[in-house]
Amino acid sequence: MHRRVVLEMMAAGAAALAQGLSVNQALVQELWCGIASREYAADAQIAVSLRQVSEELKECLANGGARAPLKSACGTFLQLGGMTRLDGLVYDPAGQDLILWGLADSDAEPLHLDDFVVALRSAFWKYPQTKDGKEIFYSPAISLDAVEPQWRQFNAMIDSGEIHDRFDLQTERGRADISEFCKTLGMRIRVDGLERHSRLAFVLVDADYRMKLVSGGAMHLNIKDPFPSADTALYRHWHYLSAHGRQSAEFKSHPTRFWFTPGEFRVEADWQNNIAHLKTSQILLRDAEQGWVDGAGESVDIDGANPFRRAFTCAWTERMDEVIESDKIWREMFNVFRHMAIARLIHDNDLVAKARFDASYLLEGHRIERYEMPDHITFVSDVRQIEEFGLSKHYGICGGVSVGFDRDTLVERQTEGKHRDLTSRIAGARPNADALSWML
Numbered sequence: 001m002h003r004r005v006v007l008e009m010m011a012a013g014a015a016a017l018a019q020g021l022s023v024n025q026a027l028v029q030e031l032w033c034g035i036a037s038r039e040y041a042a043d044a045q046i047a048v049s050l051r052q053v054s055e056e057l058k059e060c061l062a063n064g065g066a067r068a069p070l071k072s073a074c075g076t077f078l079q080l081g082g083m084t085r086l087d088g089l090v091y092d093p094a095g096q097d098l099i100l101w102g103l104a105d106s107d108a109e110p111l112h113l114d115d116f117v118v119a120l121r122s123a124f125w126k127y128p129q130t131k132d133g134k135e136i137f138y139s140p141a142i143s144l145d146a147v148e149p150q151w152r153q154f155n156a157m158i159d160s161g162e163i164h165d166r167f168d169l170q171t172e173r174g175r176a177d178i179s180e181f182c183k184t185l186g187m188r189i190r191v192d193g194l195e196r197h198s199r200l201a202f203v204l205v206d207a208d209y210r211m212k213l214v215s216g217g218a219m220h221l222n223i224k225d226p227f228p229s230a231d232t233a234l235y236r237h238w239h240y241l242s243a244h245g246r247q248s249a250e251f252k253s254h255p256t257r258f259w260f261t262p263g264e265f266r267v268e269a270d271w272q273n274n275i276a277h278l279k280t281s282q283i284l285l286r287d288a289e290q291g292w293v294d295g296a297g298e299s300v301d302i303d304g305a306n307p308f309r310r311a312f313t314c315a316w317t318e319r320m321d322e323v324i325e326s327d328k329i330w331r332e333m334f335n336v337f338r339h340m341a342i343a344r345l346i347h348d349n350d351l352v353a354k355a356r357f358d359a360s361y362l363l364e365g366h367r368i369e370r371y372e373m374p375d376h377i378t379f380v381s382d383v384r385q386i387e388e389f390g391l392s393k394h395y396g397i398c399g400g401v402s403v404g405f406d407r408d409t410l411v412e413r414q415t416e417g418k419h420r421d422l423t424s425r426i427a428g429a430r431p432n433a434d435a436l437s438w439m440l
Contacts, residue, residue, distance in 0.1 A: 033314035037264040037282035038321055042088065042419060046104040047090075047200050047426045048081045048133055051097040052436040053113065054361040061367075069387035079110035081437025086111060086338050088277040089346070090426055095433065098346065098357050101426055104439065109328070114368040116198040116339050122403075123343035126194050139404030140193035140340065142204045143259075144186070144212070144377060154185060186376040193404065195368065202334055202371045204401040207333040208260065209377060211285070212399065215258055215312060222326040223319065230256070230312035256309055258287055259399040260333070262409040263317075265341045269349075269412050270419040272274060275426075276345060276412075277419060281338050285316040333401070340403040341410055348410075 017237065057077035075172065121127065148245035157163045167181070168174035168420070191201050215221035217229040218241040264281030271275070287309045310355075324330045346352060352359045429440050 027177075028370045033284075033317055035263075035282075035314070035318050036105055037266070037280040039280055040278065042087065042268075042277045042422055043103070044081050044087065044101045044422060044426065046081065046103045046437060046439055047430070048083055049095075049097050049099055049169040049430075049435065049436045050362065051095070051167050051357060052434060053077050053080070054358070054366075056188040056436060057113070058365065063345060072114070076136075076436065077431075078113045080113050080116065082110050083437070084104045084108035086116070086278075086342055087333065088275065089342060089351070090275045090349045090423055091357070092274065093204075093354065093356050096356045096358070098351060098355050098359075099426060100342070101440070111335060111339075112199060114198065114408060115200045115203070116343070117334060117362050117366055117368055118195045118198045119336070119339035119343040119403075120346065120359075120362055121195070122193050122340065123347040125193075127195060129192070135427070138192035139402065140253045141191075141400055141402040141404060142194070142201060142208060143188055143400030144187045144205070144208060145400075146187055154182075178421070182378075186378065187376060189377055190400070191373065196373050197370045198368055199371050200339075201373060203332045203336055204403070205373070205377070207329050207400065208401050210329060211258060211260070211316075213311075221323055223322045225314035227312070227319070230309045231307040233311060245413070255308070256287065257287060257399040258309075258313065259401060260284065261286055261339060262405055264425050265337075265405065267341075267410065268415040268418060269344060270415050270417060270423075271349075272416040273420045273423040275419045275423045276349075277339060277422075278333070279413075281334070281341065282339055283317075283320055283334065285313045285320075287313045309415065337403060341405060344410055345412070 016134040057074060060077060082104050083100065084101050084105040085103040085108070086100055088100075090101065091097075092099060122140045125137050127140075128137050130136070157166070163178070166176040189205060191205075194201050194204075210219060214221055215230040217231050220226055235356075261284050263277065263284040264280050265282065266280040268277040268279045287306070302351040322335045351357075425440055430438050
């Protein structure tokens with residue numbers, strides 16, 4: 001896909017316009033992203049006992065251990081023993097333990113216990129919201145939303161032409177002024193089903209905001225041969241129309257919603273040997289008009305979809321593995337999704353009870369480090385002028401990150417007997433019953 005897809009879509013759009021066809025109609029067969037999910041081998045390098053993490057961290061913090069993970073005596077516990085990717089778990093009724101296992105990459109940063117604790121509490125529905133005196137439980141997500149009154153005011157300025165009276169979009173100063181004006185609009189930060197003032201929520205907000213900067217061309221991904229931003233392709237389309245004496249009635253000024261969401265998270269569950277492995281963990285970037293594919297692999301209704309924004313989301317999804325490896329923030333978002341999937345697996349399979357594990361400290365007692373989440377963040381928006389028509393084209397970007405799972409996204413496949421040797425290796429490598437973590 002990559003840049004080639006966007007260019008092909010633009011060429012197809014040009015051909016369609018020459019024939020008097022809708023760009024959407026001409027490209028409808030090109031727009032759904034049939035992208036396979038990557039499979040991860042059960043390459044366990046480290047195991048971590050949640051029982052020992054709970055007991056030793058509780059004691060360490062009670063004795064005055066500092067919170068800073070890299071500086072305190074409690075750092076080993078707060079960093080899950082040095083694990084860098086969570087791949088699966090073993091439940092151990094005899095030891096009354098839940099054992100996490102995964103990678104220990106010396107070149108990657110350790111995982112954060114607080115992130116896993118927030119994921120676990122979310123899976124156990126510990127973050128209700130109160131409305132009209134009633135508790136309401138929302139699927140875990142963050143969202144960056146346009147503030148409606150300000151958005152309506154901005155749209156009115158576009159429609160009335162006031163935007164031209166206030167800002168000269170032909171000059172660098174005018175474009176700089178309207179950029180500063182857009183910053184005053186603000187987006188509301190919404191956090192559902194998660195601890196708002198947590199590192200996990202901060203990671204998701206940061207990743208989402210940066211993705212929106214990339215989509216608008218204000219920030220670039222650190223990958224080889226990056227695909228065009230959504231607005232770059234769209235503005236090329238507008239200028240093509242202008243050069244051919246055509247006006248665009250198809251893509252009107254309205255907020256675009258881009259959001260990350262789970263794709264296929266497939267679990268190999270060998271409950272005969274008390275073990276589960278997260279085989280796939282696909283993250284999708286979707287746009288507001290996008291219906292994905294149904295169970296038969298057929299594209300869902302995409303009438304009204306913007307092909308240039310769709311091409312952007314498809315290209316990002318196809319190259320998600322490269323993106324994750326390119327920058328710390330994308331790797332952290334990837335880890336959050338995996339935390340959420342494993343936590344949901346623990347809840348849905350009643351593994352706390354089956355392991356006879358005392359989860360009270362993790363679910364209730366542990367005080368996570370507070371990250372102060374603001375109410376609003378700078379609005380991501382853009383206004384460009386097409387000189388030949390004297391028109392302003394505008395779009396704003398909203399959206400979020402959904403980390404909620406259901407039976408369509410967290411798929412459990414029974415693989416009885418497949419991981420017997422891995423279970424034995426994890427148990428056999430444990431040096432003693434009180435070990436917090438051990439290499440495999």
